[in-house]
Amino acid sequence: MSFVTEFDKLPLAALVQRSLTASTQAARASLGKPELSLDDFAHLISPAGAELLEPLSRRSQRMTQQRFGKVVRLFAPLYLSNECINSCQYCGFSRDNPILRVTLAPEEVRCEARALLGQGFRNILLVAGEHPKFVSTDYMSRCVRLLHEEVPSLSLEVGPMETDEYRPLVQAGAEGLVVYQETYDRSVYATMHTAGPKRNFEWRAETPERAYAAGFRRIGIGALYGLGDWRLEALSVAAHAAYLLRNCWKAQLTISLPRLRPCAGEFQPLTHLSDHELVQLVCAFRLLFPDVGLVLSTREPAKLRNGLIPLGITLISARSHTEPGGYTGAGKDNLHQTVRGKIVELASGASEWAPQPNRATNATGQFNIADERSAGEVAELIRKLGYEPVWKDWDAALTA
Numbered sequence: 001m002s003f004v005t006e007f008d009k010l011p012l013a014a015l016v017q018r019s020l021t022a023s024t025q026a027a028r029a030s031l032g033k034p035e036l037s038l039d040d041f042a043h044l045i046s047p048a049g050a051e052l053l054e055p056l057s058r059r060s061q062r063m064t065q066q067r068f069g070k071v072v073r074l075f076a077p078l079y080l081s082n083e084c085i086n087s088c089q090y091c092g093f094s095r096d097n098p099i100l101r102v103t104l105a106p107e108e109v110r111c112e113a114r115a116l117l118g119q120g121f122r123n124i125l126l127v128a129g130e131h132p133k134f135v136s137t138d139y140m141s142r143c144v145r146l147l148h149e150e151v152p153s154l155s156l157e158v159g160p161m162e163t164d165e166y167r168p169l170v171q172a173g174a175e176g177l178v179v180y181q182e183t184y185d186r187s188v189y190a191t192m193h194t195a196g197p198k199r200n201f202e203w204r205a206e207t208p209e210r211a212y213a214a215g216f217r218r219i220g221i222g223a224l225y226g227l228g229d230w231r232l233e234a235l236s237v238a239a240h241a242a243y244l245l246r247n248c249w250k251a252q253l254t255i256s257l258p259r260l261r262p263c264a265g266e267f268q269p270l271t272h273l274s275d276h277e278l279v280q281l282v283c284a285f286r287l288l289f290p291d292v293g294l295v296l297s298t299r300e301p302a303k304l305r306n307g308l309i310p311l312g313i314t315l316i317s318a319r320s321h322t323e324p325g326g327y328t329g330a331g332k333d334n335l336h337q338t339v340r341g342k343i344v345e346l347a348s349g350a351s352e353w354a355p356q357p358n359r360a361t362n363a364t365g366q367f368n369i370a371d372e373r374s375a376g377e378v379a380e381l382i383r384k385l386g387y388e389p390v391w392k393d394w395d396a397a398l399t400a
């Protein structure tokens with residue numbers, strides 16, 4: 001049975017209601033259990049559970065240290081392309097946004113990767129919008145093959161593909177696949193995705209299964225908080241993770257908890273997940289899934305990230321750029337503007353081309369980041385908290 005079939009049978013509305021009406025006693029009882037169910041998770045993320053944040057975070061911290069040790073892995077996103085054929089209301093790359101776009105040539109991608117290697121990163125996430133013409137399987141394979149010679153750990157966050165399209169990417173050296181459902185609320189999903197292949201909820205939701213069948217050894221999932229009701233999203237992610245742990249058990253699973261950030265198009269969040277609730281959510285996920293990696297990106301401000309690291313986070317990004325060429329300026333001579341998917345020539349003196357202070361390229365980013373500290377500063381902070389920053393935890397030779 002696929003995840004979608006199972007998901008459609010899930011009593012989501014009842015679970016959300018259970019969470020909203022849970023008593024403090026019910027939340028406390030769930031907090032004390034050695035193994036948690038989805039009902040217990042609903043109790044922990046309830047308004048009543050919010051009052052137990054201190055014991056919840058203490059248990060989450062203890063459990064994370066027992067399972068993962070006092071280490072935090074670091075990674076960096078590398079944007080290959082901001083071309084996209086989808087219309088996602090909340091994303092700066094949405095095809096309707098008249099932004100400056102570019103797809104990096106494989107040699108330019110290598111240049112960006114070398115800049116990240118120079119900062120210490122050994123774990124790189126290749127990110128691209130969905131555009132079969134620019135970001136084809138062949139293009140992706142060439143990029144992965146080239147980088148695999150120098151980067152120990154490569155993961156992908158690109159448009160969903162068929163299992164047979166993923167296989168050459170795994171063979172070329174990609175080991176991880178990240179795909180967020182964005183929202184598990186079908187009606188919100190339909191409103192947010194108005195054009196392009198991403199309109200297909202099922203196709204996206206079954207992507208982790210196809211990726212696993214193709215041989216990826218790390219799978220990342222998550223919801224984008226700010227679209228649907230956050231408890232409904234969290235319960236759905238939990239159900240999805242439970243399904244993958246049962247059916248795709250050879251892969252390592254990670255859950256990300258991204259919250260919406262300002263971006264081109266100026267979309268305003270539909271719902272709100274507060275800082276306090278984000279902390280509650282991280283800790284509740286840890287208790288439900290003791291061995292699942294929890295990911296935190298530079299979408300969150302420095303102070304909050306500092307506080308979250310010891311509570312359950314195992315993988316963190318630093319000094320991220322969300323525009324292609326952001327680390328070195330690669331590709332800046334090939335920029336073009338698109339309006340509703342069509343390339344529009346800009347006058348050579350147009351303000352969009354004027355160099356912007358502190359930026360390597362004028363290509364538009366996917367969203368604004370909130371934590372701008374360097375990789376070295378984040379590593380130092382991790383050390384100060386008593387943890388070890390881990391740049392490399394895998395080498396292709398281990399599978400040879």
Ligand code: SF4
Binds near residue numbers: 086095130
């Ligand atoms: S979220 Fe992804 S698919 Fe949607 S517009 Fe942005 S890059 Fe394209």
